[in-house]
Amino acid sequence: MSIDKNQLLRFTTAGSVDDGKSTLIGRLLYDSKSIFEDQIASVEKTSKRRGMESVDLALFTDGLKDEREQGITIDVAYRYFTTPKRKFIIADTPGHVQYTRNMVTGASTANVALVLIDARKGVIEQTKRHSFIASLLQISHIIVCVNKMDLVEYKEEVFDDIVQQYEEMSGKMMIKDVRYIPISALNGDNVVNRSDKMPWYQNAPLLHTLETLHIASDNNMVDARFPVQTVLRPQDDEHHDYRGYAGSVVGGIFRVGDDVRLLPSGFESKIKSINRYDQDVKEAFEGMSVAITLEDDIDLSRGDMIVKPNNLPIKDQRLSAMICWFNENPARPRAKYILKHTSNEPMAMITEVEYKVDVNTLRRIIDDKDIKMNDICKVKIRTTAPIMMDEYSRNRKTGSFILIDAATNETVAGGMLQ
Structure with missing residues (x-):
């Protein structure tokens, strides 16, 4: 199947701290020649000044580090690049557990999620959390990048063991397409160019996979x-x-x-x-x-x-939804929030917490109803005016919403209608 060269592919990167996300994005940009010469010269100069023998690829994406250190909030950084075969937007989100809310934000419009796993550590809590969020947001494709293969001597058995770990976990989630690529972002193995250090891996490197991946349109052309x-x-x-x-x-x-x-x-x-x-x-x-x-x-x-008269959305003031709580302050019992859904903004109240999800085991927690930051839970909501909606699985735009604290104007949660 031919790929439309003008088709835009949006992908998000997910991984724990120090799994190599910045280095991987830097490698993609550097080896695909998607960086301006003055940027390359600046990074090369900085790398030499720091005593590094080669270019520090992470510097291509760490331009926001200074702002973060100054206390300026930057939740999701979007980066753009183009190859002769496709256009891309990368949603780069921080890897700390407390930034799960940013993973939700960055992944909400993504076609593909790149899940990075450190070859030395295997599947960890953050891997499960990010994968669950990707499945919750119904991202059609997940590419598991087993990074730092150079630190495990490029051993096939290490890669195979991680694939098995991930398969056991992802089998419990609704993920349509999972692909696995062993890489070394630092050395460039299987990122843009195929690696000669892992002859046992016969599939395409990462960039070629991204360039040729068939992305079905997310547009709902049925429900007007x-x-x-x-x-x-x-x-x-x-x-x-x-x-x-x-x-x-x-x-x-x-x-x-x-x-x-x-x-x-x-x-x-x-x-x-x-x-x-x-x-x-x-x-x-x-x-x-x-x-x-x-x-x-x-x-x-x-x-x-x-x-259209023959194709109506659901119209109701009682909603059932999965939400991810973004705010540092926990949800207050029967507190009033602004529910922003398309252009509609009625007041709303969480009337019931049905369960929370333990992202490590994917089990439902029924006895703990307190909603804290990064919690993912199933709730019932009542609004002061009807919402014209579809299930999230049918239409991402009419099936999603955010909750805003009326007192502080802070976005406290993002939700998907069930």
């Missing part, structure tokens, strides 16, 4: 969903009768003349026009930002949704 972000009412004489509903299509296709239903009111109408910038278009599909006008003069406002 258009959350209204704002109402356009120009005040000039030329457009004094114009009433457009602006927003982004988050599912399906809308065409001029389509019958539509307006939620939560339930009124029905037809699409009169679809405007994009200063042009009329005949259709709008997922990802397009447009303004839609209707044949009938119906009052819509921010947070309402335009859908």
Whole structure:
């Protein structure tokens, strides 16, 4: 199957502290010649000043270290690079256990997760945690990079043992595609170029795998969903009768003349026009930002949704969801939060904690209902106004939400509707 050279692949890196994430990303950028010459010269100069014999690849991604040391919060760093075969965005997240929330943020839009494992340590708690989050977010592809093979003498049996460990763990999760690559990010083995030190490994190196991996579209082209972000009412004489509903299509296709239903009111109408910038278009599909006008003069406002009459979302004030708690302060019993779902922002309350998940054993914890930072749990939520939603497995955009503390305006949790 041919790969569209313009197709964007988003991947996230996950691993424990010192597993070599920065070095791996640096190696990918360096060996694929995706770094500007002045950056290379600067890093080479810094490496020599530190007495290193070769280029410190981690310096290509450690540009944010100074900011972190100064106390500036940088949760997820996004890096971009392009090869002749594909465009990439890397979501680089810190590896500490307390930054699990950032893994959720970085992985929420990813097609692929790179899970790094230190060949000397094998599968550890962080490996299980990151893999569980990847499965929870329904990332279709996981590439397990067994790093630092140079420190275990490139032994095949070490790699095979880790593959077996991971297979036993991932078999309990809903992961569609897992691939394993033995690498040495420091020396470049099997990262961009195939290694001659591991002749027993016959599959492709990492970059070739990323370039040729078939990524099915995450777009839901079946369920038409258009959350209204704002109402356009120009005040000039030329457009004094114009009433457009602006927003982004988050599912399906809308065409001029389509019958539509307006939620939560339930009124029905037809699409009169679809405007994009200063042009009329005949259709709008997922990802397009447009303004839609209707044949009938119906009052819509921010947070309402335009859908097709024969394909309706769930409309309810009672939600069932898996959430990851981001905040240092624990969830307060019956506290009120702002639930941000597409363009809708009603007040909400967690009414019940069904269970928490032990990411080490994947067992449900029923007797502990206190939600603390990095906890992943199944909850029931009630909102003050109806939410027009789909299950996360069906549509990532209409199936996800965040909770915001109304008092501090801090994002305290991210959730996936079940």
